[in-house]
Amino acid sequence: MPDQAPRGETPTRSPRASLRTSVVWEVLKEAIDRRAEATGSPVLDILDTGGGSGSFAVPLGRLGHRVTVVDPSPNALFALERRAAEAGVADRVRGVQGDVHGLFEVVEPGKYDAVLCHGVLEYVDDPAEGVRNAVDALRPGGALSLLAAGLGGAVVARALAGHFAEAHRALGDPAGRWGEGDPVPRRFTAEQLTELARSAGAEPGAVHGVRVFADLVPGALVDTQPGALDSLLALEAAAAELPAFHSVATQLHVLARKPG
Numbered sequence: 001m002p003d004q005a006p007r008g009e010t011p012t013r014s015p016r017a018s019l020r021t022s023v024v025w026e027v028l029k030e031a032i033d034r035r036a037e038a039t040g041s042p043v044l045d046i047l048d049t050g051g052g053s054g055s056f057a058v059p060l061g062r063l064g065h066r067v068t069v070v071d072p073s074p075n076a077l078f079a080l081e082r083r084a085a086e087a088g089v090a091d092r093v094r095g096v097q098g099d100v101h102g103l104f105e106v107v108e109p110g111k112y113d114a115v116l117c118h119g120v121l122e123y124v125d126d127p128a129e130g131v132r133n134a135v136d137a138l139r140p141g142g143a144l145s146l147l148a149a150g151l152g153g154a155v156v157a158r159a160l161a162g163h164f165a166e167a168h169r170a171l172g173d174p175a176g177r178w179g180e181g182d183p184v185p186r187r188f189t190a191e192q193l194t195e196l197a198r199s200a201g202a203e204p205g206a207v208h209g210v211r212v213f214a215d216l217v218p219g220a221l222v223d224t225q226p227g228a229l230d231s232l233l234a235l236e237a238a239a240a241e242l243p244a245f246h247s248v249a250t251q252l253h254v255l256a257r258k259p260g
C-alpha cells in the first residue's frame with residue numbers, strides 16, 4: 001500500500017510554511033485525484049520541472065505516485081534525494097539533472113499524467129518554450145500546474161514598504177521588475193500565465209491567487225495570536241478563487257489540461 005498522506009494535509013512540515021503551499025496543494029491534489037479516477041490508476045506518473053528540493057515532489061510521492069524531478073541544480077537534487085529518503089519515498093521520487101528547455105534530453109515526451117512548473121517561469125530564458133515542453137511531456141488529458149510570481153503582488157508589496165518609485169517602475173516594466181536589485185527576473189499577470197498555457201496547446205482551467213495577504217501581515221501577529229494562522233489560511237483559501245484578488249496576489253496558479 002502506498003504511504004497515503006491524509007486528505008487536507010499540506011506538503012510542508014511547518015504550519016507557517018503552509019501559508020505558501022496550502023492553496024496550490026489543495027488545487028493540485030484535486031486535479032491529481034481526478035486524473036487518477038479518469039485513468040483508473042491510483043499511481044500516476046508526475047513530472048516536476050524545476051522541482052528543486054522536492055517541496056511538492058516528496059508529498060506527491062507520499063501519496064503513492066511516481067515523481068520525476070528535473071532541475072539544473074545539483075544542490076537542489078542532493079537535498080531532494082535526502083528529503084525523499086527521510087520521507088521513505090526514495091523508490092518513487094527520482095531526481096534528474098536537466099533544464100526545462102532541454103527537457104526531452106532527459107525525459108520522454110507524452111509520458112506524464114501531470115506536469116508541475118512551480119516558481120520556474122520567472123527564471124527561464126523563454127517561458128513560452130518552457131510551457132510548451134511541459135505540455136508536450138503530458139499524456140492526453142494530463143494536468144498542467146503552473147505557479148509563478150504575480151506582478152500586482154510585487155507592486156503592492158513595494159508600495160507598502162514605502163518604495164513608491166520602485167512600485168511604479170514594476171507597474172510599467174514589461175517584465176514586472178521594480179529595479180536593478182530585483183532578484184526576480186520576470187513576473188506575470190493571470191492573463192499572461194493563462195495565455196502561455198493556451199498557446200502551448202493546453203486548455204486553461206481554474207486560476208488561483210496565492211498569498212494574497214500572507215506576505216503583507218506582520219509575522220508576529222500570525223505567530224502569537226491564538227487561531228490567527230488558521231483564520232488566515234481560511235481567508236487565503238476563500239480569496240484565492242476570487243478574480244478580484246488575483247491582481248494583488250504574490251503568486252498566481254493556473255491549472256490546465258492537455259486535450260484528448
Ligand SMILES: C[S@@+](CC[C@H](N)C(=O)[O-])C[C@H]1O[C@@H](n2cnc3c(N)ncnc32)[C@H](O)[C@@H]1O
Pocket residue numbers: 049050051052053054055056070071072073076098099100101117118119120123124125
Ligand atoms: C524558486 S525554486 C522553486 C522550486 C520548486 N518548484 C518549489 O516550488 O518549491 C526554482 C527552481 O527552478 C530551478 N530552475 C532554474 N532554471 C531552470 C530551468 N531553466 N529549467 C528547470 N529548472 C530551473 C532552480 O534550480 C530551482 O530549483
